[in-house]
Amino acid sequence: MRCTVIGNWGGCCRKNEACSGYLLTQDGFHLLLDCGSGVLSVLQNIIDLNDLHHIFLSHYHFDHYSDAGCAVYSRLVNMQVGKTKQKLHFYGLPNAEKFSELTWEPYSDITPVAASGRLQIGPFACTFQKTVHPVDCLAIRVEAGGKSLVYTADTGYFDGMAEFARDADLLISECSLYAPAGGEKAGHLNAEQAGLLGARSGCRTLLLTHLPLYGELERLREQAKKNYHGRLLMADKLMAIDLED
Numbered sequence: 001m002r003c004t005v006i007g008n009w010g011g012c013c014r015k016n017e018a019c020s021g022y023l024l025t026q027d028g029f030h031l032l033l034d035c036g037s038g039v040l041s042v043l044q045n046i047i048d049l050n051d052l053h054h055i056f057l058s059h060y061h062f063d064h065y066s067d068a069g070c071a072v073y074s075r076l077v078n079m080q081v082g083k084t085k086q087k088l089h090f091y092g093l094p095n096a097e098k099f100s101e102l103t104w105e106p107y108s109d110i111t112p113v114a115a116s117g118r119l120q121i122g123p124f125a126c127t128f129q130k131t132v133h134p135v136d137c138l139a140i141r142v143e144a145g146g147k148s149l150v151y152t153a154d155t156g157y158f159d160g161m162a163e164f165a166r167d168a169d170l171l172i173s174e175c176s177l178y179a180p181a182g183g184e185k186a187g188h189l190n191a192e193q194a195g196l197l198g199a200r201s202g203c204r205t206l207l208l209t210h211l212p213l214y215g216e217l218e219r220l221r222e223q224a225k226k227n228y229h230g231r232l233l234m235a236d237k238l239m240a241i242d243l244e245d
Helices: 039-043 068-080 097-101 159-164 191-201 218-224
Strands: 002-007 021-026 029-033 054-056 088-092 108-112 118-121 124-130 138-144 147-151 170-174 205-209 231-234 240-242
Touching: 002 039, 021 039, 021 138, 029 138, 039 068, 068 088, 068 108, 097 108, 124 159, 138 159, 159 191, 170 191, 191 205, 191 218, 205 218, 218 231
Parallel strands: 029 054, 054 088, 088 108, 147 170, 170 205, 205 231
Antiparallel strands: 002 021, 002 240, 021 029, 118 124, 124 138, 138 147
């Protein structure tokens, strides 16, 4: 399984970059985790949009889903001009008005997912965990080819997330704040908490993402290392991570 970072910024992206988006690839099959601002533009450096048929949306904040509407329009145009015959499939929480807006037959549809649910998307076996966030939000665990990846989406710290990510080969953890700032009310992690999550989960690689637009980013790495002593990476546009034996 390969994970390619498409966008790694929280809230708003830097120029020529993108907010949350992570492309998973296994045996030529693609699954996009989140589709925030700028993701579709950056994604086309990796694959043609007509080769993407599956998008998981963790929640409906703009930095995680705003390009989903653009993806539907892309599929509409490309189906009408004969460049593809496959509709676009979304997966997301059903308890929001935006859920129904992503079904536009025959171009797109959306499948409801829940924290207790299990879903097979091509080669990817997916399970979900509700996070601590002001709106309903799901983390996702993806297993394929004998490897596992967990994406926290947006969340405050809670021990259940460490258990959900237990022994993951790659933990993609949000890291919105510099310590000692607390993100409990906003539903976000600071760098020390992200490191703690990595340590308690026992993950093999910790990838810090959903990064703040201010401050010196290297401080995030230093703060996370106070708690996590394994392989630690900082997400960057088009960074590719192969989960190999």
